[in-house]
Amino acid sequence: MKNADVHHPIFDEIADLARTLGHAHRLVLLRHIADGELAVEQLTQLSGIALANTSQHLQHLKRAGLVQTRRDGKRVLYRLADGPIENVLTALRSLANHRREQIRELINDTMSRPDRLENISREELVRRMRDDEIVLLDVRPQEEYAAGHLPGAINIPVGELEERLAELPREKVIVAYCRGVQCVLSADALAILRARGWASRRFEGGFPEWLTPSLDVDGMDYESG
Amino acid sequence: MKNADVHHPIFDEIADLARTLGHAHRLVLLRHIADGELAVEQLTQLSGIALANTSQHLQHLKRAGLVQTRRDGKRVLYRLADGPIENVLTALRSLANHRREQIRELINDTMSRPDRLENISREELVRRMRDDEIVLLDVRPQEEYAAGHLPGAINIPVGELEERLAELPREKVIVAYCRGVQCVLSADALAILRARGWASRRFEGGFPEWLTPSLDVDGMDYESG
DNA sequence: CATTCATTCAATGTATTGATTGATTGATAG
DNA sequence: CTATCAATCAATCAATACATTGAATGAATG
Numbered sequence: 001m002k003n004a005d006v007h008h009p010i011f012d013e014i015a016d017l018a019r020t021l022g023h024a025h026r027l028v029l030l031r032h033i034a035d036g037e038l039a040v041e042q043l044t045q046l047s048g049i050a051l052a053n054t055s056q057h058l059q060h061l062k063r064a065g066l067v068q069t070r071r072d073g074k075r076v077l078y079r080l081a082d083g084p085i086e087n088v089l090t091a092l093r094s095l096a097n098h099r100r101e102q103i104r105e106l107i108n109d110t111m112s113r114p115d116r117l118e119n120i121s122r123e124e125l126v127r128r129m130r131d132d133e134i135v136l137l138d139v140r141p142q143e144e145y146a147a148g149h150l151p152g153a154i155n156i157p158v159g160e161l162e163e164r165l166a167e168l169p170r171e172k173v174i175v176a177y178c179r180g181v182q183c184v185l186s187a188d189a190l191a192i193l194r195a196r197g198w199a200s201r202r203f204e205g206g207f208p209e210w211l212t213p214s215l216d217v218d219g220m221d222y223e224s225g
Numbered sequence: 226m227k228n229a230d231v232h233h234p235i236f237d238e239i240a241d242l243a244r245t246l247g248h249a250h251r252l253v254l255l256r257h258i259a260d261g262e263l264a265v266e267q268l269t270q271l272s273g274i275a276l277a278n279t280s281q282h283l284q285h286l287k288r289a290g291l292v293q294t295r296r297d298g299k300r301v302l303y304r305l306a307d308g309p310i311e312n313v314l315t316a317l318r319s320l321a322n323h324r325r326e327q328i329r330e331l332i333n334d335t336m337s338r339p340d341r342l343e344n345i346s347r348e349e350l351v352r353r354m355r356d357d358e359i360v361l362l363d364v365r366p367q368e369e370y371a372a373g374h375l376p377g378a379i380n381i382p383v384g385e386l387e388e389r390l391a392e393l394p395r396e397k398v399i400v401a402y403c404r405g406v407q408c409v410l411s412a413d414a415l416a417i418l419r420a421r422g423w424a425s426r427r428f429e430g431g432f433p434e435w436l437t438p439s440l441d442v443d444g445m446d447y448e449s450g
Numbered sequence: 451c452a453t454t455c456a457t458t459c460a461a462t463g464t465a466t467t468g469a470t471t472g473a474t475t476g477a478t479a480g
Numbered sequence: 481c482t483a484t485c486a487a488t489c490a491a492t493c494a495a496t497a498c499a500t501t502g503a504a505t506g507a508a509t510g
Contacts, residue, residue, distance in 0.1 A: 010318075011252045011253055012249045013395070014246075014252055014318060015247050015248050016247075017321055017324075018244070018246035019243070019247030019248075019467095021239075021240070022241075022243040022247045023244075023468080024236040024237045024239075025468090026240075027240055028236055039487090040486070040487060040488090050469075051486090052469085052470075052471080053470075054487095055487060055488060056468080057468090059488080063396075065324050071476090073477070073486090074476075074477050074478060074484095074485060074487080075477095075485095075486060075487080076486075083320055083323040083324065084323060088316040088320050090316075091309060091313040091315075092239050092242055094309050095310060096235060096238045097235075098309060099238070099290050099308065100238070102290075130506095132287070132288075170238070171290060248497090250498095264456080264457090265457060265458090266456065276457080277459090277499085277501080278500075280456095280457060281458090281459095284458080296506090296507085298507070299454095299455055299456045299507050300455095300457080
């Protein structure tokens with residue numbers, strides 16, 4: 001027996017639908033439209049999306065059968081199509097909230113035991129990097145990063161951190177590091193990150209500790225083999 | 226008052242989630258995983274998706290928090306994460322079904338009055354093209370199409386129609402045309418399209434009628450202005 | 451500790467998607 | 481008929497997403 005039923009075109013149709021919902025602008029537009037019929041320009045004002053762009057997203061929604069239109073003089077009014085559209089939006093929203101809460105718990109775990117757990121050991125670092133639970137953040141100046149850094153680390157100097165927070169994934173724990181124990185860059189970074197709600201920790205030893213594996217590790221050979 | 230609350234990051238998070246569901250492969254994988262823990266290779270066999278590709282999609286799902294993993298010997302087992310995931314899938318599926326039914330009604334409308342409505346008038350054609358309800362299909366050979374065709378028409382010669390059906394949108398009525406009343410190409414096309422479940426009609430006059438506006442039109446001037 | 455198996459990573463090419471700009475269409479008012 | 485306003489189209493560019501390939505990792509087995 002082949003697995004023919006699995007390639008059923010319904011999966012493509014559902015995927016198309018989901019992709020249509022896969023853009024914040026379209027979700028915003030849908031939400032407004034759900035409150036009642038609106039013209040394109042009203043929607044641009046409510047949403048702050050540029051006119052032509054709004055029009056394109058609206059037509060995407062129309063193609064997908066999620067909204068319908070009618071003309072009223074010069075204006076084109078958009079309304080929600082019938083069908084269980086709001087169910088889908090509600091379900092998505094509640095799933096997103098569920099995830100948010102889980103992340104919040106993670107943050108609280110970390111923050112309720114502030115200093116004991118602020119530092120992360122090398123073993124935990126390696127393990128959780130492998131399991132993709134954390135993101136390594138190198139907060140040293142760009143030149144130092146270029147000269148060498150921990151594998152997988154992304155580089156955002158502390159000075160630029162505030163404005164580049166968008167580059168960090170919301171659902172992971174951020175582990176910041178800098179030049180080592182005596183360096184305060186990563187501590188500053190933690191302050192910023194925690195103020196903005198990220199779960200964050202510190203790899204205290206920084207780049208130097210990474211280069212000297214024998215300090216607190218038992219039998220792993222990195223460069224000696 | 227600004228519309229700041231509208232740019233709430235929750236919209237981005239929901240959009241990310243929706244995009245994750247926006248690919249047929251991931252939906253297929255999710256469906257299988259929902260039946261119980263499965264290893265990557267089992268999933269490749271059930272789904273027919275290439276190994277590395279399966280792995281990538283699975284990791285996409287994991288990043289999005291929809292599945293979780295554990296190791297069992299050499300294998301990595303994927304299971305559904307908790308949270309209202311199945312609600313979302315159910316809601317999406319029922320919305321997709323709703324749309325399917327609407328399309329089916331449309332088809333039945335067309336097919337139950339076969340000959341009366343098989344032909345589409347020029348006015349109806351123009352109006353429904355404008356409202357984006359139909360897709361114009363030119364089934365003549367590629368050279369004739371290149372020499373001139375109706376605005377917006379796509380060209381698929383009848384001979385290639387079977388294998389290129391995927392290029393046609395499922396949710397619109399297909400209007401086929403060819404060289405004119407005495408030409409049977411578009412009639413053949415209709416047979417193929419209807420057998421595959423498309424709502425389809427025929428612009429009987431074909432390309433020639435389009436070029437001679439005065440035949441059955443009242444006051445529109447096309448090339449006489 | 452070399453081999454094998456399951457999975458993941460990394461790199462590449464290609465296709466899609468989205469934002470932006472300026473031109474165009476459709477409907478109304480003067 | 482022309483001017484004006486609302487909306488859409490068309491074209492372009494940058495960014496992203498996917499599939500595919502071959503290499504690399506991690507765990508078990510002999």
